[in-house]
Amino acid sequence: MDHLHQTFSVRFTYSVYFTEQLFDSTNSLLADFFSQQATAETRKKLLVVIDSGVVSTHPNLPATITSYFSQHADSVELVTDFLILPGGEIAKNDPDSVEKIVDAVDRHGIDRHSYVAAIGGGSVLDLVGYAAAISHRGIRHIRIPTTVLSQNDSGVGVKNGVNYKGKKNFLGTFVPPVAVFNDSQFLTTLDERDWRAGVSEAVKVALIKDKAFFEWIEQNAEALAARDMTAMQYLVHRCADMHLQHIAGGDPFEMGSSRPLDFGHWSAHKLEQLTNFEIRHGEAVAIGIAMDSLYSQQLGWLSETDTNRILTTLRTLGFVLYQPMLDADNSAGVLKGLSEFREHLGGQLTIMLLKDLGRGVEVHEMDADRIRQAIATLREQESLTLQPALSGQ
Amino acid sequence: MDHLHQTFSVRFTYSVYFTEQLFDSTNSLLADFFSQQATAETRKKLLVVIDSGVVSTHPNLPATITSYFSQHADSVELVTDFLILPGGEIAKNDPDSVEKIVDAVDRHGIDRHSYVAAIGGGSVLDLVGYAAAISHRGIRHIRIPTTVLSQNDSGVGVKNGVNYKGKKNFLGTFVPPVAVFNDSQFLTTLDERDWRAGVSEAVKVALIKDKAFFEWIEQNAEALAARDMTAMQYLVHRCADMHLQHIAGGDPFEMGSSRPLDFGHWSAHKLEQLTNFEIRHGEAVAIGIAMDSLYSQQLGWLSETDTNRILTTLRTLGFVLYQPMLDADNSAGVLKGLSEFREHLGGQLTIMLLKDLGRGVEVHEMDADRIRQAIATLREQESLTLQPALSGQ
Incomplete structure (x- = not known):
């Protein structure tokens, strides 16, 4: 039987960081991460998607993030046009959610060497992880989980997904994030x-x-x-x-x-x-x-x-x-x-x-x-x- | 800095088979492949998507495939409801193409241990590969390329993709097929x-x-x-x-x-x-x-x-x-x-x-x-x- 056989391995590596006040100007963790990833030949961008529930309890978050990266401007180029999406399981039912993220990737010229960061609960992380995985065959994805559930479980794992015609996680992929930042300060504002x-x-x-x-x-x-x-x-x-x-x-x-x-x-x-x-x-x-x-x-x-x-x-x-x-x-x-x-x-x-x-x-x-x-x-x-x-x- | 570090490798393996008359009842290559992959605990299904251009030049192909698997019925459970999709680059522009495949996956209960086979040129292989990659976080995908271009290049590789708002391969993933079957008989009916x-x-x-x-x-x-x-x-x-x-x-x-x-x-x-x-x-x-x-x-x-x-x-x-x-x-x-x-x-x-x-x-x-x-x-x-x-x- 005439055939060619193909075998290869792909290595995946990422860190899960534990911190408080990730976007405080004196916390260099995130800026250091981007600086370490920087390469001479390309200027990398960062698109940030935030769970609207997080913005409700942290209304200053977009401004804080903008301020953080203006003080750490050499590490990455922040797209200041934040994308704010509803969270929760229902949001994963809406095909428009993925399209909004993909369109933002397109509009802001986020390429395979740039980043999409998701700040929110498990649903928003799942949505953004999926959109990042399918855009340009995979954009670098950063997770900033804001709930106990996402910080200790789904947010540190390798899955993403959205619902399709009401079927839970019917569409999705296995793609590890490039980094996870668990900020315990977000947990203080969770409801009971x-x-x-x-x-x-x-x-x-x-x-x-x-x-x-x-x-x-x-x-x-x-x-x-x-x-x-x-x-x-x-x-x-x-x-x-x-x-x-x-x-x-x-x-x-x-x-x-x-x-x-x-x-x-x-x-x-x-x-x-x-x-x-x-x-x-x-x-x-x-x-x-x-x-x-x-x-x-x-x-x-x-x-x-x-x-x-x-x-x-x-x-x-x-x-x-x-x-x-x-x-x-x-x-x-x-x-x-x-x-x-x-x-x-x-x-x-x-x-x-x-x-x-x-x-x-x-x-x-x-x-x-x-x-x-x-x-x-x-x-x-x-x-x-x-x-x-x-x-x- | 408090962090956990994650590293793992994933091994991918597949064969590219060269044959003639893949679906001739006396050619056991395909049936042998499925038999080797069979496991005791699960009955695996096979959904077949065919390029309409291939069906035009090979009108008996669906019947031939049905006949083949009726004679090799123990190897896999063929879904006899074939999905026939237009090929060519234009087909990759149509969001309905992916949805049709995903819906067929859902309708026929194709799970992560079952197969979706694509028979056609590069565009249909790209479409089906993408739909298979995102359904249930990845269904086993088999490619049966029918053009010179897909048999020697894209069909044996690890990419898939569709166009999005006219942007070529804007959506896609890297996912290897589980097998590729290059049947040279398909090349005889290609136009110049x-x-x-x-x-x-x-x-x-x-x-x-x-x-x-x-x-x-x-x-x-x-x-x-x-x-x-x-x-x-x-x-x-x-x-x-x-x-x-x-x-x-x-x-x-x-x-x-x-x-x-x-x-x-x-x-x-x-x-x-x-x-x-x-x-x-x-x-x-x-x-x-x-x-x-x-x-x-x-x-x-x-x-x-x-x-x-x-x-x-x-x-x-x-x-x-x-x-x-x-x-x-x-x-x-x-x-x-x-x-x-x-x-x-x-x-x-x-x-x-x-x-x-x-x-x-x-x-x-x-x-x-x-x-x-x-x-x-x-x-x-x-x-x-x-x-x-x-x-x-």
Whole structure:
């Protein structure tokens, strides 16, 4: 058989920086990054896309960024025409969002050696990462995540994506950023729900990989709920580190049958959709973790004590572990999430469950009755939690 | 400075197969490929997109493919609802083309472990490769190029792309195919222009890398013009091999300042656009090669003898080396292609010229007067070539 065989490897490298007040004129981190990347022959530009939610809580941000680069003007050429886009899952449904970014790339002459930076939550990072990945076959992309969830999870990873005709992340690519800047100052202005929502990804990764980290979260759950920044900085750093290790140690672009660092996610994706994204990703993941922990207990894999430690930790963090749409038990309900998850993975269903705190194991089928039992337990516990409050009125 | 550093490599591997009558029931090459890729846990599907131009000359192709996979049904599950799309550069301007492919991926449940095969010329391969790259963050993509140009050049490479608001390949990615099948039988039905057009990429790569290959083309130019299939098969194989070697030996995804295997292309891209793609890519490249060879001669780098060998070889192959739009010498003319090429490369202009047959060298500027002189020479030579024919009427 006459053929030519081609093999090559492509090396990807990037850093995740932890800082405070990234755009303070005395913080040279970002300017230093651009200076180190500079080359004699080309003048590189920087296009900045900002989440409108971030601009609402930080109205001076565009001016601050402009001021920063006027003081560090030799590092990169800032495009002062900022692109401000709405965030949230709904924004990923709008085809115009990507087009606006691509048009800005075109209008400002951003080439393959220039940069597009995204400042915002996971949705804006996903949108901008995708637009950067497809423009000129890939523009250098910088992520400046502003939420707990994006700083410790999606923002440090290699995926991007947008929804297509309502299908979550139907369009997307695997392209690493050239750098990630995690500025903890952005976390101080998050509302309660967004502060909390990101913590569930830390619980998830701890439960499947690192018992000691779970116990740290358990011990610090009250501090985290009380918005202790030192605790949150540790959590974000540890979680980002584990996420990076998982990517590098595995199959970064998921070309084989390897799967992402998932636990409690199959139902979470569906629950988000069923509630029309009124429930946030992290809130849905907390419920998904609770469900799959109870399922693991039913299998005899997790003790009642350990299961309760998980549920108590999640509740101490402030999560509500039941949502009425869980009981939409028909062909369009949460159970349908199982078959959709199978399709998303491509072929075989693979779900992570727990054999112990810190020890995830994969299974290839789940029993609908056991899932319903886990949901029933959560419904019952939640009504008991609420009862005293109601009777006390 | 607090940071985490991430580094990983991703390995890409694929084969380029040379065959005849790929879909003949007795040719097991394709079925064997799918069987080797099969895994126990998943049933993989195959969606086939065909260039409408190919269907015109091979009206039985869909039926032949259906018949092939009914006889090799255990290798893969064929989606018998073929997607037939127009080819040519114009098709890459139409945003609906990508949407049609993505919708078919969705409709037929093609997941990341399934395949999308494209049968056609370079434009359809580019379109399908792009749609496959962005669907589900990348579906396995198979190329079955049907033109000389796509079999020896673009079809074996790692790029895809579509035009955006008239800008050539403004959207695209670097994603290798999982396999390429070059079926020489498709070449027999090409019209004269498409048969010839692909040869100019072989002349290009020979001139900058391999004098012996150029001399082979020179000696076989009449045979190639007379559609000698043995000569063409050798040319396609040698050219594909050099193209693969260039990719693997360099910077496959062009992340640094490395550039593609280009010569004679800066003007060719512009000339295609100026003629509204009436001139084909390979025809424009032949003119571009002639121009930049004459330019190299003006610099004293290439002898008059060698320059004439190049021009004579191109003319023996059947190329016309002048096009009136070359003289649209204003801000919208071919010279504008220089600045657009600079922008496309990102930053510094880099143009390949010739120091000798088989030896390309890069320069970072070109002189407008010398370019005009090269154009004038081509105009004059072409009028001399045409004169006897006209006076003989």
